Amino acid sequence: MSGPTLVIDLAEPLSPAVLGEFRELMVGLSCRFEEKRPGYYDVNVPAERLGVEDTRDAERRHPYPLPLPLLGGLQPADERLAALVGFDPQREDWRRPFHLYLMGAGAGDDDIFADEHADEDTDAIAAVLGRPPVQAVNISAGCNGRIDHVATALLTAAVLDVIGGVGKAELADGQQAVTAGLPGLLGITDDGWDTALVTAGFLRAWVERPGFRLVK
Numbered sequence: 001m002s003g004p005t006l007v008i009d010l011a012e013p014l015s016p017a018v019l020g021e022f023r024e025l026m027v028g029l030s031c032r033f034e035e036k037r038p039g040y041y042d043v044n045v046p047a048e049r050l051g052v053e054d055t056r057d058a059e060r061r062h063p064y065p066l067p068l069p070l071l072g073g074l075q076p077a078d079e080r081l082a083a084l085v086g087f088d089p090q091r092e093d094w095r096r097p098f099h100l101y102l103m104g105a106g107a108g109d110d111d112i113f114a115d116e117h118a119d120e121d122t123d124a125i126a127a128v129l130g131r132p133p134v135q136a137v138n139i140s141a142g143c144n145g146r147i148d149h150v151a152t153a154l155l156t157a158a159v160l161d162v163i164g165g166v167g168k169a170e171l172a173d174g175q176q177a178v179t180a181g182l183p184g185l186l187g188i189t190d191d192g193w194d195t196a197l198v199t200a201g202f203l204r205a206w207v208e209r210p211g212f213r214l215v216k
Contacts, residue, residue, distance in 0.1 A: 003141030003148045004214035006156040006203075007116075009125055009133035010165040013106050014039065021162050022137075026100065029158070039102030039137070047096055047147055050154040096151050097142030100159070104135035121189035128166050128186045128197050137163065149214045153207050157200035167198040169206075170215040182206055 103109035184202030
């Protein structure tokens with residue numbers, strides 16, 4: 001993917017119930033949804049469903065359909081997702097491509113999970129999670145505009161609300177000072193670069209800061 005990536009580390013494998021809630025969230029948020037395997041989603045998410053206003057010219061905006069009913073005959077997604085992320089299902093979209101994939105013990109891509117965690121400060125992560133991570137969810141944007149950085153952070157926050165775990169956000173030079181006072185900063189790893197260990201609340205607060213941008 002050509003845009004920013006955030007990661008959620010998990011202390012335990014996702015249960016079938018929580019994995020179903022994760023899928024349910026993505027079905028409801030997406031205007032295009034493809035499931036490559038359980039926990040691996042190739043989607044387009046209208047930024048407005050994440051609470052991001054589209055400021056493009058009117059002719060470049062397109063209506064999006066109301067969310068489909070969720071799994072198992074549950075209530076339509078618009079009410080539940082409005083409570084989670086505050087989108088208005090009657091507004092127009094700004095469709096953004098994302099890949100979200102669960103990896104690690106029992107989920108697939110075990111080698112990638114091991115490689116991506118090999119050089120990390122797992123002691124700092126374990127101190128927050130209570131044990132070393134066994135699974136992770138990568139959330140990667142397909143584009144690299146400012147809107148994509150904001151949408152990636154807000155989408156990650158919505159996923160954190162559902163599956164738990166700890167978010168990991170690499171910080172660019174100078175960003176540690178900018179983010180130091182934000183709520184939900186759980187720690188900073190010591191692995192050769194600054195990575196903030198964060199909650200959903202941290203990500204939502206960070207996007208409000210002037211000049212917000214994730215490390216690509």
